[in-house]
Amino acid sequence: MSDLCPRLFCIVALAPFLAALVSAFMRREQKKNSAILAIAGISASLVFALCGLVYVLTHGPITVGFNWIVPGANAIRLSWVLDPLSTSMAAMVSFVGLLIFIYSYAYMHDDVNVTRFFTFLSLFAGGMLTLVISNSLLLLFMAWEIVGLASYLLIGFWYHKPEAVAAARKAFITTRVGDIFFLIGIVWLYSLTGTITFLEEGRGLLEGNRLQPIAAAGLIFGLPALGWCCLLIFGGAAGKSGQIPLHVWLPDAMEGPTPVSALIHAATMVAAGVFLIARLYPVFVLVPLVLHIVAWIGVLTALLGAFLAVAQNDIKRILAYSTISQLGLMMLGLATGGPAVGMFHLMAHAFFKALLFLGAGSVIHGMAGEQNIWKMGGLRKSMPVTCLCFVVGYLALSGFPFLFSGFWSKDEILAATFAFDRTLFVLAVVVSLLTAFYMTRLVMLVFFNPSRAADGFHAHESPRLMTMPLIVLAIFSIGFGFIGTPWWNGFGKFLAGHHGAEAEHHVNYFVMVLSSLIALSGIGAGYLVYRGRGLTDPLETRLGVVYRLLAQRLYIDEMYDAVIGGGLRMISKLLNAIELAFELVLRLLSAVVTGLAWILEKAGDRYLVDGSFDRMCDGLRITGKRFLSVQRGQITETIGYGTLGVVFGCLIVWSLLK
DSSP states (O other): OTTHHHHHTTHHHHHHHHHHHHHTTSOGGGHHHHHHHHHHHHHHHHHHHHHHHHHHHHHOOEEEEEEEEOOTTSOEEEEEEESHHHHHHHHHHHHHHHHHHHHHHHHTTTOTTHHHHHHHHHHHHHHHHHHHHBSBHHHHHHHHHHHHHHHHHHHTSSTTSHHHHHHHHHHHHHHHHHHHHHHHHHHHHHHHHSOOBSOSTTOSTTSTTTTGGGTTOSOBTTBOHHHHHHHHHHHHHHHHTTOTTSOTHHHHGGGSOHHHHHIIIIISHHHHHHHHHHHTHHHHTTOHHHHHHHHHHHHHHHHHHHHHHHTOOBHHHHHHHHHHHHHHHHHHHHHHHOHHHHHHHHHHHHHHHHHHHHHHHHHHHHTTTOOBGGGOOOHHHHOHHHHHHHHHHHHHHHTOTTTSHHHHHHHHHHHHHHHHOHHHHHHHHHHHHHHHHHHHHHHIIIIISOOOSOTTOOOOOOOHHHHHHHHHHHHHHHHGGGGSOSSOOHHHHHHHTTOOOOOOOOOOHHHHHHHHHHHHHHHHHHHHHHTTOOSSOHHHHHHTHHHHHHHTGGGHHHHHIIIIIHHHHHHHHHHHHHHHHHHHHHHHHHHHHHHHHHHIIIIIIIIIIIHHHHHHHHHHHHHHHHHHHHOOSOHHHHHHHHHHHHHHHHHHHHHHHO
8 A cells, every 4th residue: 555655646747637638628618517627636636645745754755657768778767756845845736726726716707718717727737746746857847848838828818818918928938938948957967967867766866976076077167067057957947936037927927817826926837946946956056156146046036026016006916026026035045045945935935925816816806806906995894804814924925923934934044044145144134124015015005094996886705715715825824834943843854854955954043033123124114104095105206216117117128128129120120131132132043044044045046046947948948949940840851951960960070080
């Protein structure tokens, strides 16, 4: 029975794929059956993920697989791994996914394309679960691309909206840029190591000291070849996880249905890049310079997302920039403290960010589609359950001390960064302060300030199928943090069973107190600035141009369009001009050849060949006519002329012989 669990662990990924396949053949009218099938598929994933988690806790890591292609002596294997990282991630993805699926049925109930929606949603979940259980970069990359395709289909689900189509295209193209780097990194890493399998009876990429001999070999611009492989792989992670400069797709992904936003921003797509770095951390740690680069990109991404969130007015877009900021902190945690630190924040963030997005969807549902926070207010009375759950998510994200999971996961990142680099630590503190501030701004304007909705409009609470997932996520947003406190870091110890290079977990009271003060200061500042505010943002008046720059996202998208888009358009025009020039040259050559052919046809064929032949024929005809005039049909005349001819010929011969 114990051997059966690892073999059946693949059902974690297969169940959603099977649900997507069957749902794809259902009619529109079968939307309830499609939803039930999708929920059943993700429920099966959760059951087997939990079984796998228990197996790893009791038996330890194990890999299972089969030969996929056998080209000659070497076989290409597809295998999955049960270890602390894969099983905990699979359990989180399937659990949060199940809650989002249930919520989606109520949220999308009136949409005519619910069947198609759940087909794409199941495909998305299957791709992500395959990614997290993969035991090789080959299978992981295949799942990586399925996730990218499914995100494109879901972001552009409402394809009748031009904004949704543009957002889906933007997400697909931007993440493909990172995927190209990722693929090059995989190929290069294989050429260096001869394998892209993670665990393989001591011969895997992450086992033993396999990479130690090549860690410093093949210097290129001062960085070893292994370091360049890591940077290329990080490029793929940056695309999926919204790190600068590939973060621009993530806010626009809000054009999809709100459950899609929750799934992408909480448990699946954006978590894939962070998971990838955590999975390959034993490779990254061999090149410390790369970890410094990851840390700096992470903290700059966190700063950018936090600053931009301060000036946004769309409730989902604020949460989107918050996701960018938190993903940057996860990368910072991975680089400074190892997988346990970064993954703990990823897990905690999945619960409270899913809660916040689903809460935002509940608000939008209750406000009849309104998303502008300046047209809301007073919803604590008309939507009490949504308000309470949303406040729990807000306090967790803000890092409210001791009670909420976000405090403990952020505290670990700050403590690890404090020991790693003080400059990075100061920047991370600024991010924490801004996070508490802009989330307080959102909560005050939506739930506690007087209503600014149109006269006569009354918001209503969402149905139970939407509020029950909120309550469950709120419970986990509080309770999950207690498995990773500095005094009892059960999550860190669990992951350390696979990753040996973990940072030491010790209590840093200075960082803990500072983190608490920062969170409370941000909350207090947000309350003082936005309490009782009407229709205008006080920051807009005080900051002026700076606020407008932040509201316009620093014109980064416009800059990309001008530089990259403009460059591509210029190249396109240049290539078009070259094509026209070639076409002109070809037309000229064609005209010259046609002219020469005409000349040859007229002068050569008609006048030289045909003319000579015609003149010869005319000469023969004239000669024949002349001879014809001699021949009159009289025999005596013919004999006479013949005799004269013979005599005349004999005289000529005689004169020549004489």
